[in-house]
Amino acid sequence: MKPGNYYVRKQDAGIQLLAWLKVSLKLDGGSCNQLIAAGCIFIDKKQVRDPKLQLKGGARVFLKPSPKPLKTNKKKAEARVVIAMPEIIYFDDDIAIVEKPSGLTTVHHAQDKKEFSERDRKFLPSTLQDILPDILSVHTKKKVPFVRAVHRLDKETSGVLVFSLNKKAESSLGKQMREKKFTRRYIALVRGQIENQEIRSILVRDRGDGRRGSSLKDPDGELAVTHVKKIESLGDISVVECELETGRTHQVRIHLGESNAPLCGEKIYDRPINGRPKPDPSGIDRIALHACYLSLEHPTSGKVMSWKSSIPHDMQGVIERFREKNKAPE
Structure with missing residues (x-):
């Protein structure tokens, strides 16, 4: 998943931020927490640092570039497609x-x-x-x-x-x-x-x-x-x-x-x-x-x-x- 704007689908409403990132970005939990802690995640233009935040359908998720390289979780091959905004x-x-x-x-x-x-x-x-x-x-x-x-x-x-x-x-x-x-x-x-x-x-x-x-x-x-x-x-x-x-x-x-x-x-x-x-x-x-x-x-x-x-x-x-x-x- 590249830095940029992404969209939370209606059917994903209610999913916690950490879970959405893990599935969407194909990363392990540690890497997703790293992104959150580093302030790389913005939802509807507001920086968020709560991994348990429940997402709303239609929300705009902006991902800033990570300050450190992240490892892709190859086990998430079945991950759902994330729609660019x-x-x-x-x-x-x-x-x-x-x-x-x-x-x-x-x-x-x-x-x-x-x-x-x-x-x-x-x-x-x-x-x-x-x-x-x-x-x-x-x-x-x-x-x-x-x-x-x-x-x-x-x-x-x-x-x-x-x-x-x-x-x-x-x-x-x-x-x-x-x-x-x-x-x-x-x-x-x-x-x-x-x-x-x-x-x-x-x-x-x-x-x-x-x-x-x-x-x-x-x-x-x-x-x-x-x-x-x-x-x-x-x-x-x-x-x-x-x-x-x-x-x-x-x-x-x-x-x-x-x-x-x-x-x-x-x-x-x-x-x-x-x-x-x-x-x-x-x-x-x-x-x-x-x-x-x-x-x-x-x-x-x-x-x-x-x-x-x-x-x-x-x-x-x-x-x-x-x-x-x-x-x-x-």
């Missing part, structure tokens, strides 16, 4: 702009829920839409009863999303999405080189090998348009910006993969039909795609608003490594 960039009575961390699902698809009974749905992993009401209530100091995702990011994709906080806003933002009034841009790390271009294709559920992809034959496919701009060439990888004209499932991932420049970290759309994956020199352990810019009309005021998000540390680390690798000798 989403960041609230902006909110008002109508919308919330959130920066989603990689590894957190935006919202369960309706089809996913249909595959489980009502009882079993309770055990599905929490999504950003599930946990957001609790996080927003900390900011607003009141209950937030209505939160709906207007669009989605893939689980491994990080970046900016908008959520509606009432039905009127949901309707307005949904209409804007359909009328293509949103501006959405992504920063991506891709394998190899790619030139500036507009990629336009018809996307289908099965391109011929069980994967989504482009087809010229399927009349039931959906038009997808992505504008690609090269930002930086770094030898074996490139940094590109992708602006969506349409918002189809896995659109950026598919279009880059079919252009022989699959995303770094991509494990599905990284090969031609029945072909081998293109080698990935990045070493990144997730899809290197980040939603860096979002613009829309506010559902009440009508004012055009926009938000930016910086490249996350894991992607920036890959960029710095390849810059150093490709630096000309002095």
